[in-house]
Amino acid sequence: MNEQKPKLKLAIYWAAACGGCCVSVLDVHEKLFDVVAAADLVFWPIALDFKYKDVEEMPDGHIDVTLFNGAIRNSENEYMAKLLRKKTKILVAYGSCSHLGGIPGLANFFTGEEIFKRVYEESESTINPEKIRPQHKYEVPEGTLEIPVFFNDVRPLNKVVDVDYYLPGCPPQTERLLEVFLAIVTGAELPPKGSVVGAGTKAQCDECTRKKTENKLIRKFYRPWEINDDGESCFMEQGVLCMGPATRSGCGYRCIKGNAPCRGCYGPTADVTDPGTKMMSAIASIIDTKEPDELEKIISDVVDPAGTFYRFSLPSAIIRRKLL
Amino acid sequence: MKFKPQIIAFLCNWCSYTGADLAGTARLKYKPNVRAIRVMCSGRIDPTFVLRAFRRGADGVLLCGCHPGDCHYQEGNYRCMRRYHLLQKYIQQMGIETERLKLEWISASEGKQYAELIDSFTETITELGPCKIKETMENLT
Numbered sequence: 228m229n230e231q232k233p234k235l236k237l238a239i240y241w242a243a244a245c246g247g248c249c250v251s252v253l254d255v256h257e258k259l260f261d262v263v264a265a266a267d268l269v270f271w272p273i274a275l276d277f278k279y280k281d282v283e284e285m286p287d288g289h290i291d292v293t294l295f296n297g298a299i300r301n302s303e304n305e306y307m308a309k310l311l312r313k314k315t316k317i318l319v320a321y322g323s324c325s326h327l328g329g330i331p332g333l334a335n336f337f338t339g340e341e342i343f344k345r346v347y348e349e350s351e352s353t354i355n356p357e358k359i360r361p362q363h364k365y366e367v368p369e370g371t372l373e374i375p376v377f378f379n380d381v382r383p384l385n386k387v388v389d390v391d392y393y394l395p396g397c398p399p400q401t402e403r404l405l406e407v408f409l410a411i412v413t414g415a416e417l418p419p420k421g422s423v424v425g426a427g428t429k430a431q432c433d434e435c436t437r438k439k440t441e442n443k444l445i446r447k448f449y450r451p452w453e454i455n456d457d458g459e460s461c462f463m464e465q466g467v468l469c470m471g472p473a474t475r476s477g478c479g480y481r482c483i484k485g486n487a488p489c490r491g492c493y494g495p496t497a498d499v500t501d502p503g504t505k506m507m508s509a510i511a512s513i514i515d516t517k518e519p520d521e522l523e524k525i526i527s528d529v530v531d532p533a534g535t536f537y538r539f540s541l542p543s544a545i546i547r548r549k550l551l
Numbered sequence: 552m553k554f555k556p557q558i559i560a561f562l563c564n565w566c567s568y569t570g571a572d573l574a575g576t577a578r579l580k581y582k583p584n585v586r587a588i589r590v591m592c593s594g595r596i597d598p599t600f601v602l603r604a605f606r607r608g609a610d611g612v613l614l615c616g617c618h619p620g621d622c623h624y625q626e627g628n629y630r631c632m633r634r635y636h637l638l639q640k641y642i643q644q645m646g647i648e649t650e651r652l653k654l655e656w657i658s659a660s661e662g663k664q665y666a667e668l669i670d671s672f673t674e675t676i677t678e679l680g681p682c683k684i685k686e687t688m689e690n691l692t
């Protein structure tokens with residue numbers, strides 16, 4: 228009789244996410260059979276019909292690995308984060324949203340009240356004269372209905388529970404996921420807790436093959452559509468903001484290969500805490516002027532510094548939200 | 552209780568810190584609300600320092616360097632100036648009053664100007680009142 232190694236128990240959950248991370252898991256294509264050969268998927272809302280109740284009934288530490296994608300936006304996200312932490316041996320923050328806050332994190336430019344007002348009262352396609360808003364609890368003849376509480380702040384996973392590993396990206400490169408997964412399956416030695424896995428430690432610029440000139444300075448910033456990219460030289464040197472200098476390598480600079488500047492989804496490099504301040508320094512070193520007035524004019528072309536520098540990382544930034 | 556602002560000043564070693572020193576040796580009186588941090592050059596002031604200062608409860612942040620053209624390292628103060636303009640734009644977006652961050656050039660001989668700068672900046676910040684970043688970050692959920 229063949230003695231079988233017990234299969235890994237794998238769970239994938241989405242909180243405040245777009246679903247792209249779950250799809251990136253499916254992008255392993257036929258390698259999915261290797262994954263399924265080595266692991267049982269015990270919980271995966273996008274693909275499998277398991278209920279929260281099933282997870283609640285599992286013994287603690289039952290799941291070996293959980294890939295948690297999505298930020299913590301409401302009380303349901305928070306509840307699931309805490310529940311899965313309890314049931315999981317290795318909890319991986321998978322993708323930009325759970326790693327740093329991601330695109331949903333841009334909601335930190337507003338409060339919950341402002342968002343509700345916009346969505347349920349002011350938006351152009353809304354007709355809501357009675358100003359009806361979703362209530363946390365609502366009484367109906369059949370009993371009380373409850374929906375999750377909407378928080379003011381969006382938080383990354385590690386602000387809510389203890390996280391073992393981070394796998395960055397929007398979405399993470401599927402190849403990197405496979406590498407990490409195979410490392411776990413084969414029992415290779417895992418990196419220390421809290422590591423960012425499936426990514427490099429240096430900046431995108433370190434890998435990027437676009438041509439860089441020594442000390443090239445610029446006098447104007449362009450939005451990507453305002454300029455004809457020559458397809459060869461560094462975006463920053465052409466005056467197009469590229470988050471490469473402040474962004475961790477590991478994705479294989481795919482956006483830049485596709486002639487689009489880096490947007491920073493892999494988060495800051497290993498020794499940087501805040502990608503935005505790094506980017507401000509990087510920009511400050513390439514502007515070619517010493518005159519305050521001219522400088523003001525050049526910088527006015529950087530239309531939305533907060534949104535550009537912290538597109539994927541606002542909730543993990545030093546100043547993680549707009550002041551009230 | 553009267554509001555006593557806490558101000559962090561980053562002073563470059565070669566001009567501004569020496570200027571502040573001169574204010575002291577000349578026994579000039581100025582407001583006691585500033586905590587001075589000496590850096591080798593205003594170009595060393597990483598925007599992280601500024602944001603951290605605000606995050607940890609500073610009500611105002613002052614950046615001081617050598618006058619344009621006088622930088623001990625040729626270009627550091629220009630870098631500081633460019634970062635300052637970016638920071639101004641950024642903190643405004645984050646809802647922080649731009650008056651809370653100030654850049655001034657103080658040379659080694661300008662002790663008097665330094666004292667006046669501290670007085671006027673303290674005045675500005677006192678009028679603005681406490682900066683709410685720390686409180687917001689810690690209390691809002």
